Amino acid sequence: MLSGLPTVLVNAALISALYALIAIGFTMIFGVGGVxxxxxxxxLMAGAYAYLLLARDTISVPVFESMTLHPLIAFPIAVVxxxxxxxxxxVVIVQFVEDNPIVTFLATIxxxxxxxxxxxxxxxxxxxxxxxxxxxxxxxxxxxxPVDGILTVDVxxxxxxxxxxxxxxxYVTKTDSGRAIRxxxxxxxxxxxxxxxxxxxxxxxxxVAGALAGIGGVFLGASxxxxxxxxxxxxxxxxxxxVIGGIGSIKGSIVAAYLIGFLQTGVGEYLGQNFRGILSLVxxxxxxxxxxxxxxxxxxxx
Amino acid sequence: xxxxxxxxxxxxxxxxxxxxxxxTGSGYVRRRHFLQTAGAAAVTSTLAGCIPGGGDGGxxxxxxxxxxxxxxxxxxxxxxxxxxxxxAVDQLxxxxxIMDEEVEVVHADTGGNPGTAQTEAERLVAEEEVxxxxxxxxxxxxxxxxxxxxQEGVPLIVTGSSAPSTVTDFIGQDYERYxxxxxxxxxxxxxxxxxxxxxxxxxxxxxxxxxxxxxxDDAAWxxxxxxxxxxxxxxxxxxxxxxxxxxxNIDDFSPVINDVVESDADAMIRFFAHINAAPLLVERAQRxxxxxxxxxxxxxxxxxxxxLTEGAATYETTSQSGGGGTTGITENTVPFVESYRExxxxxxxxxxxxxxxxxxxxxxxxxxxxxxxxxxTWDYGNDLDGIVDAMLATDHTGVAxxxxxxxxxxxxxxxxxxxxxxxxxxxxxxxxQWQPQGALECVYPEQHATAEHMVPRW
Numbered sequence: 020m021l022s023g024l025p026t027v028l029v030n031a032a033l034i035s036a037l038y039a040l041i042a043i044g045f046t047m048i049f050g051v052g053g054v055x056x057x058x059x060x061x062x063l064m065a066g067a068y069a070y071l072l073l074a075r076d077t078i079s080v081p082v083f084e085s086m087t088l089h090p091l092i093a094f095p096i097a098v099v100x101x102x103x104x105x106x107x108x109x110v111v112i113v114q115f116v117e118d119n120p121i122v123t124f125l126a127t128i129x130x131x132x133x134x135x136x137x138x139x140x141x142x143x144x145x146x147x148x149x150x151x152x153x154x155x156x157x158x159x160x161x162x163x164x165p166v167d168g169i170l171t172v173d174v175x176x177x178x179x180x181x182x183x184x185x186x187x188x189x190y191v192t193k194t195d196s197g198r199a200i201r202x203x204x205x206x207x208x209x210x211x212x213x214x215x216x217x218x219x220x221x222x223x224x225x226x227v228a229g230a231l232a233g234i235g236g237v238f239l240g241a242s243x244x245x246x247x248x249x250x251x252x253x254x255x256x257x258x259x260x261x262v263i264g265g266i267g268s269i270k271g272s273i274v275a276a277y278l279i280g281f282l283q284t285g286v287g288e289y290l291g292q293n294f295r296g297i298l299s300l301v302x303x304x305x306x307x308x309x310x311x312x313x314x315x316x317x318x319x320x321x
Numbered sequence: 322x323x324x325x326x327x328x329x330x331x332x333x334x335x336x337x338x339x340x341x342x343x344x345t346g347s348g349y350v351r352r353r354h355f356l357q358t359a360g361a362a363a364v365t366s367t368l369a370g371c372i373p374g375g376g377d378g379g380x381x382x383x384x385x386x387x388x389x390x391x392x393x394x395x396x397x398x399x400x401x402x403x404x405x406x407x408x409a410v411d412q413l414x415x416x417x418x419i420m421d422e423e424v425e426v427v428h429a430d431t432g433g434n435p436g437t438a439q440t441e442a443e444r445l446v447a448e449e450e451v452x453x454x455x456x457x458x459x460x461x462x463x464x465x466x467x468x469x470x471x472q473e474g475v476p477l478i479v480t481g482s483s484a485p486s487t488v489t490d491f492i493g494q495d496y497e498r499y500x501x502x503x504x505x506x507x508x509x510x511x512x513x514x515x516x517x518x519x520x521x522x523x524x525x526x527x528x529x530x531x532x533x534x535x536x537x538d539d540a541a542w543x544x545x546x547x548x549x550x551x552x553x554x555x556x557x558x559x560x561x562x563x564x565x566x567x568x569x570n571i572d573d574f575s576p577v578i579n580d581v582v583e584s585d586a587d588a589m590i591r592f593f594a595h596i597n598a599a600p601l602l603v604e605r606a607q608r609x610x611x612x613x614x615x616x617x618x619x620x621x622x623x624x625x626x627x628x629l630t631e632g633a634a635t636y637e638t639t640s641q642s643g644g645g646g647t648t649g650i651t652e653n654t655v656p657f658v659e660s661y662r663e664x665x666x667x668x669x670x671x672x673x674x675x676x677x678x679x680x681x682x683x684x685x686x687x688x689x690x691x692x693x694x695x696x697x698t699w700d701y702g703n704d705l706d707g708i709v710d711a712m713l714a715t716d717h718t719g720v721a722x723x724x725x726x727x728x729x730x731x732x733x734x735x736x737x738x739x740x741x742x743x744x745x746x747x748x749x750x751x752x753x754q755w756q757p758q759g760a761l762e763c764v765y766p767e768q769h770a771t772a773e774h775m776v777p778r779w
Contacts, residue, residue: 023579030575077629143670144395145623146599148630159607168582168608170575243572243600244630252572287576293539293568 027288028281029166033173035280036180037242040235041253042260042272043187044105044228050204050267051224054117057127059257060250061134062105062229066236067245068138069097075149078142090153098233105229109222117221131250138247151175151241176238183234184273187227191269200224204267259299263306265313274314278302384422386699388686389451391441391466392481392678393458394430397623401675402456402480402682403428404665409686419690420697426686427451433458435465442466446473452699453478455685458678459595460484460541467491471499474701476708478689479504480681484542485511488733496729500709501701503735505688506681506721507642508749510545512739516640516750517546517590517616518553520765525559528776530587530613534563536577537592546592562586569595578604581612588613593620598637599630606633609779614638615752624673627759634755636777638764642721643680644751648763648771650722657683657720677721684719691717722749742768 045059072078073086073093088096108130116122152159152172160168190197202210203220211217239253260279264271279299287295306313390406392399410426418424427449431438438457445451446469454470457463458481470477471491479487479502488509492499507513524530535551537543543566551561562584567577578601581589589612591598597620605614614637620626622641627634644650646658658674665672675683689712693699696711713735717724725738740749752765754774762772 023583026579027576030573034573075631077625139395143397144400145397145625145629145671146597146620148599148603148633150631160609168610170604170607172607244597244603246597252570284573284576287573292565292571292576295568295573296570 023288025165027284029163029169031281031284032277033169033177034284035277036177037173037235037238038256038260038280039273039276040176040180040183040231040238042257042264042276043184043269044231044235045257046261046264046267046269046272047200047204047224047228047231049261050269051200052113052117052221053120054113054123055120055127056113056228057124057254058108058130058134059127059228059232060252060254061131062101062108062232063236063239063253064134064138064245064247064250065104066097066101066233067240067249068142069100069233070094070151070237070240071142071147071149071245073097075147077147080141090151094151094237097237098230101233101236102226102230105232106222106226108229109225113225114218114221131254134250135247142245142247144247146244146246148244149241151237170242172238172241176242179234179238183231187231187269190227196223200227256299259303261313262303263313265315268313268315271313271315384418385425386419386422386693387449387451388424388426388689389442389445389449389454389456389475390426390428390682391431391438391445391454391456392428392682393433394428396433396458397671398458398481398619398676398678399430400671401679402458404668405661405675405679405683406455406686408661408664409683413686413690419693419699424690431457431459431462433462435459435462438462438466439469442469446470446475451475452701453689455480455682455689456678457481460487463487464490464541467499467502471501474501474705476501476503476689476701476705476712478685480506480685481678482542483507483510483513485509485545485733485736486541488736492734493732496734500729500735501705503685503712503726504737505685505715505719505724505726506737506749507677508737508739508747509733510542511549511733512747513617513640513750514545514549514553516739516747517550518557519746520615520640520750520752521554521559521590522557523765523767524588524613524615524774527774528587528613531558532560532562532584532586534565534581534584534586534589534612535561535591536563536565536567536581536589538569538595539566540569540595542594543592550590567596571596572600574598574601574604577601578608578610582610586612588615590616591618592616593618596620599633602630602637603633606635606779611777611779613777616640619676621755622676622753624671624676624761627755627761632757632759635757635759636755636775638752638754638774640750640752642677642749642751643675644763644769645753645761646674646680647753647761648751648769650749650751650769651718651720653718653720654680680719680721684717684721684724687719688712688715688717688724691715742766 048054048056070093073088073096076087112126116126157171159171161171163169191201199215199220203217260272260275264275282298283295286298392402394403406426410424413424429441429445453476455478457479460482463479463482492502537547551564554561598618618639621637621639649655692711696707698704698707701708713726713728715726722740727733727736727738739747742748748766751763751769753761754764756762756775763769764774
């Protein structure tokens with residue numbers, strides 16, 4: 020069985036990169052506003068369906084005719100769409116209730132459930148799949164050392180994930196606007212005192228988190244499939260990753276995403292597919308008991 | 322439409338309680354209050370099911386005859402079943418109803434959830450006063466409503482779930498108590514497994530395939546497939562190179578595919594009713610793997626599945642009651658599918674043909690109508706035995722096959738009888754294959770086949 024080790028490692032790395040994309044937006048929003056955004060999974064789903072709407076003619080909605088754009092054009096539009104949806108979610112709903120965690124909790128889960136209904140209404144409950152990497156651009160599989168038959172879309176997802184993480188890192192460390200996000204997530208009062216417009220920072224965070232969710236969503240749909248219930252599992256995954264990594268810590272989320280990705284893939288391979296999810300939950304409980312702040316904790320907290 | 326009122330009122334009630342909870346005091350009190358009201362609501366709704374008097378047990382012999390249809394109505398499978406139930410009832414009405422009484426259908430959504438199914442079954446019986454319940458897809462869901470339905474005595478005709486334990490653990494254990502249960506189709510999984518062996522023999526003759534990987538949902542309906550099939554395959558002299566049951570929430574198929582590739586199986590025989598294997602098919606197509614994908618895949622019965630997966634479904638096969646309407650299982654199959662196609666051509670997707678449950682639901686309603694005419698009663702409250710006798714006398718040419726039911730002393734009482742050809746091969750278990758350009762063809766059994774089974778070639 021150990022002969023499969025390289026395959027397991029490669030698969031684990033690829034899936035972890037996707038998990039990181041799924042979790043970072045979730046952790047940023049929690050870090051900055053203290054908001055547990057249960058509609059985060061719905062944003063991922065929005066990414067997949069926005070891409071479907073733009074690149075495949077299987078669904079149509081009023082006023083917007085379904086079209087078949089080239090993936091390279093459809094992808095950025097889908098990502099921007101999700102970023103805007105995320106921003107609107109904050110501006111239209113969340114900003115009015117964010118001081119009350121229970122109402123925010125309920126409001127965002129209602130948005131997620133409503134999104135499911137909207138998708139079922141317009142796209143039906145059927146499974147849909149789509150091609151993200153056109154076969155005239157790249158072959159559909161690549162080999163990597165001893166490992167054969169890796170899906171190109173997963174490799175591209177891995178690369179895009181790290182590009183997105185790199186850009187995010189540059190943004191929050193090198194630009195004022197990004198540093199304001201980090202400052203707010205460290206201490207809101209301190210940020211206010213140094214002249215940061217906390218309200219604007221929050222809105223901006225939702226926009227950035229939305230873009231990351233959009234990228235994650237398109238790749239999630241491409242590497243599995245788009246269904247109206249596709250948001251639930253990634254949401255719980257994001258939850259586990261964020262708690263393990265330390266709520267609000269971007270670095271922690273990336274590390275935890277890889278930890279969970281390798282753990283799940285390894286367990287799936289060597290203990291059986293039915294144990295995939297369970298060990299992550301065991302790890303979650305262990306972390307909650309022994310490191311309640313998560314692996315990295317908050318970067319700085321008053 | 323008025324039937325939805327109760328539900329709406331129920332939802333509004335809960336909303337008010339939430340709103341109330343949110344306006345009260347500090348976080349602690351708020352949470353406590355919320356829990357209290359939620360708890361009260363839960364208790365109320367539990368008690369509601371026990372209040373007697375709602376259902377009169379159908380003991381007034383006045384029409385209309387009401388048929389309750391219980392299915393996951395948002396799922397493409399349930400949508401098809403809903404439409405064929407409506408079609409069957411409309412056609413009965415056009416032909417003068419049942420025993421000259423009007424016929425009505427009431428649809429209820431299980432959401433694929435045992436708890437919801439119970440609530441909805443109670444609503445159908447107590448509030449809607451239906452005279453029969455038809456439907457249910459997930460075997461676990463069917464089993465969850467079994468005791469309630471047995472207690473009320475309302476006939477239940479199952480059209481979607483295939484676990485033999487739905488028969489053997491209930492009516493098979495206590496005939497008197499569960500005698501209002503029937504299954505008109507699909508044939509139960511034990512027969513399905515037997516039929517699968519015949520199909521594998523066919524594949525072996527056709528392509529020389531001799532090694533197989535068996536993979537299945539981790540769920541009740543596949544138990545016979547996992548218990549019977551591997552042994553039966555080895556008995557026939559085939560190599561069983563892999564056997565796995567998969568968590569139904571699986572989201573990463575790469576390890577499974579890698580295992581199949583490593584095992585060097587000629588074909589993967591998979592039984593997926595819960596698992597949506599579209600991602601598996603996409604990965605297989607992109608990697609251009611050539612092992613066959615045989616067995617059962619409910620998601621793959623969607624009439625536009627090949628298109629929805631951009632052709633990744635090509636070469637996968639599934640057995641399905643009614644054979645996707647590709648072929649005349651009986652003389653009624655094709656006319657039925659044509660009128661379905663015409664009637665729902667402009668509806669929301671899925672259009673085309675219903676999935677397997679739709680065929681069975683249509684047949685079940687007609688079987689029930691015939692039984693009521695034959696027995697002269699639909700009064701399950703006073704004459705359940707009359708209904709049971711009439712049901713057991715069924716010999717109906719349906720759209721999914723010739724329908725007969727096993728008697729009280731059989732191994733599977735009141736279950737659908739499998740149809741066998743002269744050689745004893747089960748024939749109402751048609752297998753369809755997605756062939757290039759999105760064509761759906763029946764490839765087995767031979768008397769119904771519209772095309773020859775194709776080996777994947779990319």
